[in-house]
Amino acid sequence: MKIGIIGPETTAVVIERLVEEELPDVQLVLRCSEFFEESAKIAERFQAERDIDALLFTGPTNYAYARRRLSPTIPWTYLPHNRLSIMQALFEATTIHHSDLRAISVDRYEPEMMQEVLRGVGIHDSVVHQAPYDLETYDLERKHLDFHRQLYRSGQVSVCITSMEHICRPLLDEGIPCVRIYPANEIILEQIYHLQVLHMSAAKNQGRLATIAISFDYVFDDERDLYIREWEKMRYQNELKERIYAIAQRLEAAVFEGGSGHFFLVTTRDMVENVFLKGHENAKLLQFGHRSYKYRVWLGIGVGSTMLESRSRAAMALNRAIADRPGTSYLVESEDSHSGPVESWSGDSPEHRLERFTQQTHLSVSTLRRLARAVPPQMQSITALQLSQRLGITLRSTNRILSRLEEAGCITTVGKHTEGKGRPARELRIALPEELYQEQID
Structure with missing residues (x-):
């Protein structure tokens, strides 16, 4: 998209620098003047040349001078004071x-x-x-x-x-x-997104508008370390946000943050169908956002003739996805139709199951892998002493591991074993996730 910028050079340069960093797919044409009375003539030249898709005035003052002579041939807006x-x-x-x-x-x-x-x-x-x-x-x-x-x-x-x-x-x-006073970065990006939406609405050859609503959440089953928990939440949010903006560039979409845990991408129906769905971008986003059992993500896709209509239907689709299960997306094209789930991510992959087991037992993946090598699935029973010898660690450390496994319901006592004097040792059967043994085969 190509946007003409009208205003003083100092403000235009600020806009140009921000757009280069945040919206590399947007091209700017700067026509600067220190005197806002010239804004109307500059706008008329832009419209006569028909070489841009939209106009952005750097402030209310230069816009006010130009608005009486603006024609509706291209979308335009200005950066408000905030x-x-x-x-x-x-x-x-x-x-x-x-x-x-x-x-x-x-x-x-x-x-x-x-x-x-x-x-x-x-x-x-x-x-x-x-x-x-x-x-x-x-x-x-x-x-x-x-x-x-x-x-x-x-x-x-x-x-x-x-x-x-x-x-x-x-x-x-x-x-x-x-x-x-210079316009804040958030206001600049917001108004450029607004122009993108207006441009897509006016481009009849691009078909109807589509809105993708994204919602994500976190689930933590304990509060042993609040600082680590908050850091994980922040890292997840930033990583997901980067992925959403990358997808938006491929969809030529405008991005709006709808508060904590919500994003809206506004694009065309053709982009949703040919890039987001056929290119499996929705499945990749669901998989990325739901890569841990602690994180949940849902998608809702709405199609309509206007932005308001497509966003309303996206919200309907998102509510349907949330009511279904995490890792699900729905599509709504009319008030009485619900297509879906378009794509789902069950979160029941081997990686997810193994991660849940590590959380349940409070044992690291490396420790569990060593256990799997020491206790193959065909082994009927083993004592704590035998296991410590196989693992090459002290009996005390072994008993600590066994205690955690027992708390998780992974140990069954199948008998007693006597070796000389002392108390008989328990014969234990240890049940470990199949994923650990499958890794050894792979």
Whole structure:
């Protein structure tokens, strides 16, 4: 997908760097101007050339100048101001300019939003001066510049906050503390995903939209070490997230995080059918996400004429998969049809069964493999002393292993064995998972 970027160069470069790192399949065409009044002409040239799939304005101001002259031939949106961007600017004001934030001046930000963010960091009595000009004001940039300059020089504010480079730079050159607000990375990615969805919706030749809903969860049967448990959860989530974004690139899909443990991929029906299903990407994702009995994952696929319709049906399919069992995916193409399970992953592979056994006995896989070599399946019985000799470890260590196996129900006493003086030793029959013996054959 090719997206045209309209706005000042400093912001456009930030967007370009982020997209190169996070969305390598998205191509950007930058057309920069420090004066937002030129946004309309730049947008008209973009639309006349028809060489891009969508337009992204770097902020509400340059979008506002262009919207009256935009035609509906291509999707477009802008980067809105948000609390995270303001928080970053306030942090810069305190660390670089040493402002106490008790009085600040702003031009394109609502005082209510600024006050809300300030209260969130514990500042409740700050005064926010907003420039009294709208976008129709003649010579707006010069008036914004004079507004900030006058308030600072009269001692009414300790720092100025703006979204425009050609206002921030002259103030800094004059020694006036000024911070420029940049859009947060999350907002940039969110709006690009939004453009991808709009583009897919408009591309009639690509067929209907499809949404893939992904849900995952963790199951831990004890809390012996909370730090290790939380670390495992974080590692699993990061690994699964990387796999989801890799699949999204192959599907040319937009990715949305729907809160803890949920993702949504928006693409076309053709991509779902020919890449996700026929290419067995869904089975690979289920297998990867369910590779341990401690982890669970479900998929729901919805198809519809609009994003809302496909997402609603994906949620229906996901609920059906969750009601079925972990490692399952369903497909919904209409309100009264449920296809599935499209693909399932039982989680009952030899690797899973062996891992469950290690958790049950609290014995490592290497110890269990040594046991399997020392106690072949045809062996009817063995004593603790004989087993310690076969394993080459002390009798005390052997008894500790046998105790764990006995707690797991893997040991049966079949008789007594007497050798000279002392208490008779128990003759034990040890039952180990077949997977351990199958490894020796393989």
